[in-house]
Amino acid sequence: DSGVTQTPKHLITATGQRVTLRCSPRSGDLSVYWYQQSLDQGLQFLIQYYNGEERAKGNILERFSAQQFPDLHSELNLSSLELGDSALYFCASSPRLGPTDTQYFGPGTRLTVL
């Protein structure tokens, strides 16, 4: 158990809908990262927050957005969902912002878009 929690574990929805994925980092960790894992694209970095502020963006679509709240939990919002958005979405956290900080991954949320 990494200490990172993600809810829900599974999410099934229809095209065009909007969903919110939630992540609670390990106690004391200030950085939160979001990743998407799909068969087509592999594991891709989406976005990163540090202490409430967005710090880096990766291959995140404009239909997707995220935020980190004052209690440090984070939410990833996916809108206008398409079939291709079906994937496993991971959240990870680390204590600080450094590139060598170990990132601890949550168990993921499996999103299925029908």
Place this chain on the structure above:
Amino acid sequence: AQSVTQLGSHVSVSEGALVLLRCNYSSSVPPYLFWYVQYPNQGLQLLLKYTTGATLVKGINGFEAEFKKSETSFHLTKPSAHMSDAAEYFCAVSKDGTYKYIFGTGTRLKVLA
């Protein structure tokens, strides 16, 4: 641009045999390199990482990896495979020396009894 190549999407070894999972990277700056393991229906767990210093890095569960700059490689090894090692393994490099990871496509390790 940084990239990571993992040779062999599937590797099978016998229990007790050497495990060798290959990873080559490209990086324009001194790289930070990582190996993660993913068990079925679980998130990724860090096995080991190379940042600076000693090029032979020891990790958890008896795994180790050697950073070879001249070969731009960071291969993962374990002297003796155990059934519990069956999982998917990902090599990653930090992009431009930042906290943005670039992951390889993964190698699924199967351990035969």
